[in-house]
Amino acid sequence: MNQLRTHEEKVSSWRHEYSLNCLELYYDFLKIAQFYVVEANGDDGFEVPVGQDKYIVKLEMRRCTCRMWDIFGIPCTHGIRALQYLKRDPLREIHWWYTKKAYLLTYHHKIQPVPSEKFWTVDPAHAMYPPNMMSQVGRPRVKRIR
Structure with missing residues (x-):
């Protein structure tokens, strides 16, 4: 209690x-996202090149190929950058469970x-008794266990 x-x-x-841990992670992602460049396809798809890799962000589905957005429910660095490209607030895209x-x-x-046991009332109709003793099925053991 x-x-x-x-x-x-x-x-x-x-x-x-939102929760403090969620906001900490979001602001860490936001700092990293400032260094990325976004390439838009004119629809809701975006491509964010990071070194040799290219990440695909789909804002309508709230997904990124890095899968961080799916796992955490917080927009990943690539998603944040794509949302900033559209001039939308990435903070509003955090999942409701936070x-x-x-x-x-x-x-x-x-x-x-x-209340403690002192105040409990025991109804005799609800009393529980141990089960009756029954002999086990099979031949009894001959040798004693040492």
């Missing part, structure tokens, strides 16, 4: 809409306190 309460209080104290609302939904259900 205490752990759920402390987590909920911690989430309620966030100043931003939002304050999603975290608060996690801790929404509370565990109710339970």
Whole structure:
């Protein structure tokens, strides 16, 4: 109960809409993305060359060939650069599960306190007894176990 309460209080104290770890990762990606160049195909597809490699970004599907956007739910460096090329805010493309609302939904259900055994009432109709002893199937062991 205490752990759920402390987590909920911690989430309620966030100043931003997204979690702190999510924003840290996003800002790290944002710093790296500043050095990339974007080549657009005129539709929602973009190509971001990085050294010898070329990454394909599809904004409509929120996907990149590096698969970081799929795994983390946060736009990867290539996706951020493509969104900046279209003058869209990459922060709005972060998945909803990092939002304050999603975290608060996690801790929404509370565990109710339970009284100690002293206050429990035992109904004889619900009493449990051990099962009856039965002989095991098969021939009994002849040699003793040393």
